[in-house]
Amino acid sequence: MARWLEEIQWNADGLVPAIAQDAASGDVLMLAWMNRESLALTLEQGEAHYWSRSRGRLWKKGEQSGHVQRIAEIRLDCDADALLLKVDQRGGIACHTGRRCCFYRVLRDGNWVSVDPVLADPSTIYPQD
Amino acid sequence: MARWLEEIQWNADGLVPAIAQDAASGDVLMLAWMNRESLALTLEQGEAHYWSRSRGRLWKKGEQSGHVQRIAEIRLDCDADALLLKVDQRGGIACHTGRRCCFYRVLRDGNWVSVDPVLADPSTIYPQD
Numbered sequence: 001m002a003r004w005l006e007e008i009q010w011n012a013d014g015l016v017p018a019i020a021q022d023a024a025s026g027d028v029l030m031l032a033w034m035n036r037e038s039l040a041l042t043l044e045q046g047e048a049h050y051w052s053r054s055r056g057r058l059w060k061k062g063e064q065s066g067h068v069q070r071i072a073e074i075r076l077d078c079d080a081d082a083l084l085l086k087v088d089q090r091g092g093i094a095c096h097t098g099r100r101c102c103f104y105r106v107l108r109d110g111n112w113v114s115v116d117p118v119l120a121d122p123s124t125i126y127p128q129d
Numbered sequence: 130m131a132r133w134l135e136e137i138q139w140n141a142d143g144l145v146p147a148i149a150q151d152a153a154s155g156d157v158l159m160l161a162w163m164n165r166e167s168l169a170l171t172l173e174q175g176e177a178h179y180w181s182r183s184r185g186r187l188w189k190k191g192e193q194s195g196h197v198q199r200i201a202e203i204r205l206d207c208d209a210d211a212l213l214l215k216v217d218q219r220g221g222i223a224c225h226t227g228r229r230c231c232f233y234r235v236l237r238d239g240n241w242v243s244v245d246p247v248l249a250d251p252s253t254i255y256p257q258d
Contacts, residue, residue: 019148021157079231084157110132110133
């Protein structure tokens, strides 16, 4: 195993949280999880791969939608237990709801209010779903 | 318990990851963890509170350093299991190493390379440590 991979403080499940940030706009697109294999593949292919905890499998971002994330930079935090990926988000849509980013709900007066527009109908993004 | 707090998918330890982003520059400052109490306090006081997993206690960001994070906005992601805080970072230093942000290491040729400058000596930030 490469040293740079072992310097990461993987959690008990062998995962770390990874923040994807749009390299151009600075928008925080999403937070997902990575294991060693997904991070190694991300570096090797230059496109973000994650570990889906709900599906229990490796997952290439955009594998169905085409909304892949080209990697501009991979950063590690001071405690070595979180990653920051600066990416070029193809299609301008990171969220499975068809929105630009996953953090589209804002807390206002005790309610989570959706404030960002749906840019594409999810049924057109994921035709096989 | 308030409904907006219960809509969050807390993990088995009662925590969610929270990304702190500089509201003005868009820089991703850090990733930390919150429990219900820390998030409720964050909203109530308008300053970020986290749960320190290593110390096992509630932790107000900047309690020692004065580098508090004033809250501009609190966002929740599509799966309701990650938070994004847009903050005003007092002192311009979020990291305990004296750097602007915690993600100061970049992966280059198989090495994590520190690329961001230390803005203040940690011993002057945390005189009691």
